[in-house]
Amino acid sequence: MRPLRFLVPGTTGRFRCGGLLVELQTARMLSALGPVEVVTYRQREDGRPFLADLLREESLPGGAGAALWIVSWGFDVPWLLRQLKGRACAYHAHSSGYGFSLPAGVPVLAVSRNTLGYWGDRAPRNPLWLVPNALSPEWLERGQRTGAGExxxxxxxxxxKNSAYVLKQLVPALQARGLRVEVQSGWVDDLVDLFNSAKVVLYDSADYWRGRGVTEGFGLPPLEALACGCVVFSSFNHALADTLDPGRIGHQLGSGSLPADLEAISAAARDPAAWRPDQAALTALLASASEADLLTRWRQALEVVNQHWDRIVAGEPALKAPPRWWLQLKTKLRPIGSLAGRLRP
Incomplete structure (x- = not known):
């Protein structure tokens, strides 16, 4: 299998975010399969290779032993793929809706069914694989040790990412009912401990993503909360619908009216056990998000991606899907052609 190079803009300062931590976790996890490097391309960092240097120093690879480059950073993807033209690469797709198209033959490693479906529509002839994000072990271990009573x-x-509705209406109303509500902002050293201290977690990201025109790529916070034994009230936008099932695994937040939310959340805080997910379904969900399960998925995906690039390097042309405008034009012109045939003498 080809060595892997994960491209990120940087790993410190303004680049530090949830998406970066997930990408770094994936790189660490996949080091069990073979050599892995994290390569930065905007910020130079001590001890890490820099994209421009590697491209200048290395000639275009021609053999199967060359690296497989993994790109992921939203708006940077088209530029990165142009820089990597002629090299084996794959798009690790989180959020969707950025509007760009992928070159023929570039595989998509989608973190959710929502994202998989998006690229299944936009790039139906590119190799597509589903590789959800993994929960790091501490989420599962700590969730098993802490009881709701504590x-x-x-x-x-x-x-x-939470909505103005939650922050400005729901939180004050819950506090007025005497509930102990904590609004967390800024960096937390031990997020696992924080989740294990809560009975109910609220997550409403629909407005956040609608305002940005892209999607919730995976939605780790609700899954992390479920792993820690919390009752989750959430929106169900985009990839959140991959893991949450209204009333069965999680509950809808913003469901009809403010009084309805207040009654449901207050009841869940009083008696979390009555509002917890279906345990068989939750156990299966968390098992599918474990690093062991995801490592198997990644191994299968990377084997196929490597075989795909072996074929491309050997000279096989990549399949291309007809452009959407052409398919739509044909659909519009078909009735005209049919009418002309009927009118022909």
Whole structure:
């Protein structure tokens, strides 16, 4: 299998975010399969290779032993793929909706069915694989050790991505009912401990992503909360619908009216056991998000991606899908052609 190179803009400062941590975790996890490097391309960092240097120093690879480059960073993807033209690469697709098209033959490693379906429509002839994000072991281990009775926070809300409805209407109304509500903002050293201290977690990202025109690529916070034994009230936009099932695994947030939310969340804080997910379904969900399960998925995906690039390097042309405008034009012109045939003498 080809060595892997994960491209990220940087790993410190303004680049530090949830998406970066997931990408670094994936790189660490896949080091069990073979050599892995994390390569930066905007910020030079001590001890890490820099994209421009590697491209200048290395000639275009021609053999199967060359690296497989993994790109992922949203708006940077088209530029990165132009830089990597002629090299084996794959798109690790999180959020969708950026509007760009992929070159023929570039595989898509989608983190959710929502994203998989998006690229199944936009790039139906590119190799497509589903490789959801993994929960790191501490989420599963800590979730098993902490009981609901020991939790000091009735309702936990992470400020980032949550809606104005949650922050400005729901939180004050819950506090007025005497519930212990914590709104977390900024960096937390031990996020696992924070989740294990909460009975109920609220996550409403629909407005956040609608305002940006792209999607919730995977939605780790609700899954992390479920792993820690919390009751989750969430929106069901985009990839959140991959893991959440209204009333069975998680509950809808913003369901009809403010009083309805207040009654449901208050009841869940009083008696979390009555509102917890279906345990068989949750156990299966968490098992599918374990690193062991995801490592198997990645191994299968990378074997096929490597075989695909072996064929391309050997000279086989990549399949191309007809452009959408051409398919739509043919559909519009078909009735005209049919009418002309009927009118022909």
């Amino acid at each position: 939790r000091s926070i009735d309702v936990l809300v992470q400020r980032r």
